[in-house]
Amino acid sequence: MKAITCQGVRFTYGRSEVVCGVDLEVGQGELLALLGTNGAGKTTTLEVLLGQRRPAGGRVRLLGRDPFAERRRLAAEVGVVPQESGLAPDLTVAETVRLWLRLHRRDRVGPVSAELLGELDLEHRAAVRVRQLSGGERRRLDLAVALCGVPRLLVLDEPSTGLDPESRQRTWALLRERRRQGTTILLTTHFFEEAEALADRVVIMDRGRVAFTGTVADAGGPGALAAAFHRIAGGPPLSPDATEQSR
Numbered sequence: 080m081k082a083i084t085c086q087g088v089r090f091t092y093g094r095s096e097v098v099c100g101v102d103l104e105v106g107q108g109e110l111l112a113l114l115g116t117n118g119a120g121k122t123t124t125l126e127v128l129l130g131q132r133r134p135a136g137g138r139v140r141l142l143g144r145d146p147f148a149e150r151r152r153l154a155a156e157v158g159v160v161p162q163e164s165g166l167a168p169d170l171t172v173a174e175t176v177r178l179w180l181r182l183h184r185r186d187r188v189g190p191v192s193a194e195l196l197g198e199l200d201l202e203h204r205a206a207v208r209v210r211q212l213s214g215g216e217r218r219r220l221d222l223a224v225a226l227c228g229v230p231r232l233l234v235l236d237e238p239s240t241g242l243d244p245e246s247r248q249r250t251w252a253l254l255r256e257r258r259r260q261g262t263t264i265l266l267t268t269h270f271f272e273e274a275e276a277l278a279d280r281v282v283i284m285d286r287g288r289v290a291f292t293g294t295v296a297d298a299g300g301p302g303a304l305a306a307a308f309h310r311i312a313g314g315p316p317l318s319p320d321a322t323e324q325s326r
């Protein structure tokens with residue numbers, strides 16, 4: 080069973096179709112990076128596959144389940160970093176993590192909270208309120224919250240946006256470690272080097288469609304992803320044959 084399957088998924092805001100027949104598969108334990116220009120449909124695709132939006136067409140399976148019908152059941156197994164952080168501004172960092180651990184019915188809340196804050200380099204900010212955090216610190220707290228439920232699958236919408244280079248490296252190390260332990264990860268990013276550093280496979284979306292699926296090597300190797308992206312997202316979509324061959 081694949082961790083994620085999307086077949087012919089479509090989504091429409093009003094009359095405008097922004098996800099136009101997307102096919103996407105993420106294998107168990109795989110890390111897939113989803114790239115695309117602003118407005119390509121990445122966030123909407125993630126929202127559909129998380130069951131937050133009902134698709135206008137197509138089929139979605141998350142860990143073998145229909146995410147729209149079984150969203151609550153999947154919540155414990157899927158850790159999510161949304162594009163916009165929605166954490167309570169008046170809770171402290173430590174209170175936020177402990178609250179989410181309790182919501183997931185975790186035991187050893189104190190020690191696990193300390194571990195997570197350590198992993199995300201937030202222990203020195205434990206007593207600070209969310210609204211007083213910097214953008215990068217808030218992003219790291221979003222990731223800590225996504226990890227509160229022992230997820231089999233992580234769905235991360237631009238998880239490293241706002242992080243300084245050192246925090247980005249630490250976050251990459253954390254994601255690599257989680258992947259090594261068997262967690263499946265789907266993330267969106269605008270950073271080519273992030274996709275090159277982390278991803279088993281890359282999907283490039285262009286105007287609501289999948290324009291490329293393949294490994295970094297298929298896209299020309301490390302350092303060549305940016306050029307491939309601009310060729311694909313800047314010009315006409317690749318032919319279906321080219322996409323198929325790169326799978």
Ligand SMILES: Nc1ncnc2c1ncn2[C@@H]1O[C@H](COP(=O)(O)OP(=O)(O)OP(=O)(O)O)[C@@H](O)[C@H]1O
Binds near residue numbers: 097120
């Ligand atoms: N709530 C909404 N109502 C109407 N249109 C929307 C809404 N949310 C997104 N859109 C439109 O849907 C299209 C796809 O947006 P989406 O946020 O999925 O793209 P994206 O690839 O994630 O972009 P970005 O890289 O900027 O985050 C865009 O044209 C956007 O303007």
